[in-house]
Amino acid sequence: MKKLITICLLWLVSAQAFALPKVEFTVLDLAVHKRIVVFIKDTQSLTGVAAQINQESSGQLLAAIANSDASTKFGDTQIFYGIAPFSQISVIGQGEEPLTQANLQALGGYAIASIPANLQEQAAIVTDALNTKVETPEAWLALGAALRDYHFDKYKTPSARTLPSDLLIQSSNINAAKAKYDKDLKHMAEGIYLARDLASEPGKTMYPESFVSHVKKAFKGVKNIDIDVLKVRDMKKRNMGALLGVGQGSVHDPRLLVINYQGADKQAPIALVGKGITFDTGGISLKQNKGMWAMKSDMAGAAAVAGTLLAVAKRGEQVNLVGVMPLAENMPSGDAIRPGDVITTMQGTTIEIISTDAEGRLILADAVRYAQNDFKPSLLLNIATLTGSAVRALSDEYAAVVTRDWELTEQMMTIGKSSGENVWPLPLHPNHFDQIKSDIADIKNSGAGNPGASIGAAVVATFIDKDLPWVHLDIAGVDWLDADIAIAPKGSQGWGVRFMDQLVRESSKADK
Numbered sequence: 001m002k003k004l005i006t007i008c009l010l011w012l013v014s015a016q017a018f019a020l021p022k023v024e025f026t027v028l029d030l031a032v033h034k035r036i037v038v039f040i041k042d043t044q045s046l047t048g049v050a051a052q053i054n055q056e057s058s059g060q061l062l063a064a065i066a067n068s069d070a071s072t073k074f075g076d077t078q079i080f081y082g083i084a085p086f087s088q089i090s091v092i093g094q095g096e097e098p099l100t101q102a103n104l105q106a107l108g109g110y111a112i113a114s115i116p117a118n119l120q121e122q123a124a125i126v127t128d129a130l131n132t133k134v135e136t137p138e139a140w141l142a143l144g145a146a147l148r149d150y151h152f153d154k155y156k157t158p159s160a161r162t163l164p165s166d167l168l169i170q171s172s173n174i175n176a177a178k179a180k181y182d183k184d185l186k187h188m189a190e191g192i193y194l195a196r197d198l199a200s201e202p203g204k205t206m207y208p209e210s211f212v213s214h215v216k217k218a219f220k221g222v223k224n225i226d227i228d229v230l231k232v233r234d235m236k237k238r239n240m241g242a243l244l245g246v247g248q249g250s251v252h253d254p255r256l257l258v259i260n261y262q263g264a265d266k267q268a269p270i271a272l273v274g275k276g277i278t279f280d281t282g283g284i285s286l287k288q289n290k291g292m293w294a295m296k297s298d299m300a301g302a303a304a305v306a307g308t309l310l311a312v313a314k315r316g317e318q319v320n321l322v323g324v325m326p327l328a329e330n331m332p333s334g335d336a337i338r339p340g341d342v343i344t345t346m347q348g349t350t351i352e353i354i355s356t357d358a359e360g361r362l363i364l365a366d367a368v369r370y371a372q373n374d375f376k377p378s379l380l381l382n383i384a385t386l387t388g389s390a391v392r393a394l395s396d397e398y399a400a401v402v403t404r405d406w407e408l409t410e411q412m413m414t415i416g417k418s419s420g421e422n423v424w425p426l427p428l429h430p431n432h433f434d435q436i437k438s439d440i441a442d443i444k445n446s447g448a449g450n451p452g453a454s455i456g457a458a459v460v461a462t463f464i465d466k467d468l469p470w471v472h473l474d475i476a477g478v479d480w481l482d483a484d485i486a487i488a489p490k491g492s493q494g495w496g497v498r499f500m501d502q503l504v505r506e507s508s509k510a511d512k
Helices: 004-015 046-056 060-066 103-112 137-148 174-198 208-218 233-239 243-246 292-297 300-315 360-375 389-393 406-417 431-435 452-461 496-509
Strands: 020-026 035-039 078-080 086-093 123-125 168-171 225-230 256-262 269-275 277-281 321-330 341-344 350-352 379-384 399-401 423-425 471-472
Touching: 020 137, 035 103, 046 060, 060 078, 060 086, 086 103, 086 277, 086 406, 103 137, 103 406, 137 174, 168 208, 168 452, 174 208, 174 292, 174 300, 174 496, 208 256, 208 277, 208 300, 208 321, 208 399, 233 243, 243 321, 243 341, 256 300, 256 360, 269 360, 269 496, 277 292, 277 300, 277 360, 292 350, 300 321, 300 379, 300 496, 321 360, 350 471, 360 379, 360 399, 360 452, 389 399, 389 452, 399 406, 399 452, 406 496, 452 471
Parallel strands: 020 168, 035 086, 035 123, 123 168, 269 321, 269 379, 277 321, 379 471, 399 423
Antiparallel strands: 078 086, 225 256, 256 321, 341 350, 399 471
């Protein structure tokens, strides 16, 4: 009964705040902590705290490693029970190469995955043997552990919900690790939790207006933030025919959510524009039922933009950043747009509708035009679960990136590697623009033939000023997980928050 009451109270709190794991950075006391995670780079000998654990267990740990399949392969995990006086020792390989920020996050995820849920005790993670040059590696481990510890279980009965973990992370520089996590990386975890929460909600409860309400609640009290919401009346004044057209088939009116963070002196902001289709039936071009349930996450781009703004603003990054999130529900109805219809965008460009299921590029068309007109950004990045073609080309290892120049593409690939969210380039050829020419309008929203991912990018590019640095991310293959990975359980992983956060960090460094 006491545990049930605790879970119910936790649920009430988590409805108002992000239920991240409790993290403490301190010196490990082997007399107290009996459930421990260690990272190894050698199966023949142990160093530091791991050697002390081996000594405390009279050599049992090293013997267990030698008599098991334990290896130093990155992420390889072996769990040993009954090595007295310890209740559990998780041994995880850290690989041969120096550990990067992304590697450290992954190890933190592997560590938390090896610890049973709903423990009534604090688990300890040993960090003194990590092979890395990254500053405060303990904080990056904590971030990875927090990301893997996420649970979207609000619709389960209270007794079936999972409590946040309680972690001790052994540290030789407690103050620095605590400051890095509490004042920086913890906020990134909160941003990713926000993105995952938004994308995990059923379409019945997450529609344009409720998306706005949820995000506003998350930003309550955050400094240097201005939030504006354009409703149907405002969109009509701006001639946003594309966003209005996609949303007109739903009982839920579309919205344009704009979050403006001003953390620096006068300078052009970075603009992040995220596709926010809160549920995508395909409209009149109706999708098959198989897998349609996952279309509740077709607003993952907008969710990632909101999460990135939250992370950047809460840590007080010295940069100007604006997030533009066009939100609509794509539904079939007597009022819905039809294949063959022509809509007029905010830019004045007309679009012939070939497929109402190619709706993401339509709402992005008005949103990127709005971002350029109202904010004059130094760089514009749009992010969307846009095409099945990107999935077929790159599977779930990479998000597709499209730019107009190779140097910018290379920069994005470097950012992807640093953040742990990898991207791979797809082309944007003049022929792709020829493929979207319409006989009765300026362009059409779906071209004849392949490649579909580049065609989608070409539609968006039609609304981007040619002299503006522009990055197009198609995350259709990477956001929703069918199985757990190191830093995320199955479901929405909030892909894009780490990538865009790293982009902002690099930009902030360049401006100093």
